[in-house]
Amino acid sequence: MTGPTTQGIKTVLHPVSDLAKAKPVYAALLGVSPTDDSSYYVGFNAAGQHIGLVPGGGPQRATSPVAYWHVADVEAKLAALSAAGATVTEPAHDVGGGRLVASVTDPDGNVLGLIQDR
Template sequence: MTFRGMATVSYFASDWAAARTWYTRVLGADPYFLRDGYAEWRLGDRQAELGLIDARFRAPGTPAGPVGAVLYWHVDDVGAEVARLLELGATEHEPPQDRGHGFVTATVLDPFGNLLGIMYNPHYLEML
């Protein structure tokens, strides 16, 4: 198999400094890698990477706003996490949805226009 796992999910922000501060607060940790216009955090059980990129580095022709694929981060309580993200300045995109068989998903927009997915996934816990 050629796909071995998610390496990095990237979010863009026009106000990169404000976005870095927001994600540091959301994630409860400073980035482990930082340079002008780019920050990375390692998250969760498998240390997946979240990269935050200054929008000036966005490839030409890339649309801004909530487009494309949604990456869902596993959380233990979707409703509580949505409430916390809304308190921190995110806006609701899709409220928590029971997808059956123990799966619950929701999406919010971060204050910088990125789609942030969260999910409770029983299969994720089985893999641990």
């Protein structure tokens, strides 16, 4: 199998119902303050990973954390995953700073996130 490889899972987004209540819990868990702190997203950088809190469930109203695979070309990876049987649930879109995100579900409905940093 050929095609663009991933750079591994570096980002995990946790769906939360209340950012204000979740933020201190994750700060205590990770031992660091947020690096991104807004009304729509709170992110932490800890031990080489980015842990994010997303209100309202994140991609497809997920009810569990979603791991994001970092890739060099998100559109190429979406095409390869679609050809392999995955369903695109969140087309690639810019979330700020040139970062593109997208998600697919595997044949069992598991959400797989993709991130491309420009």
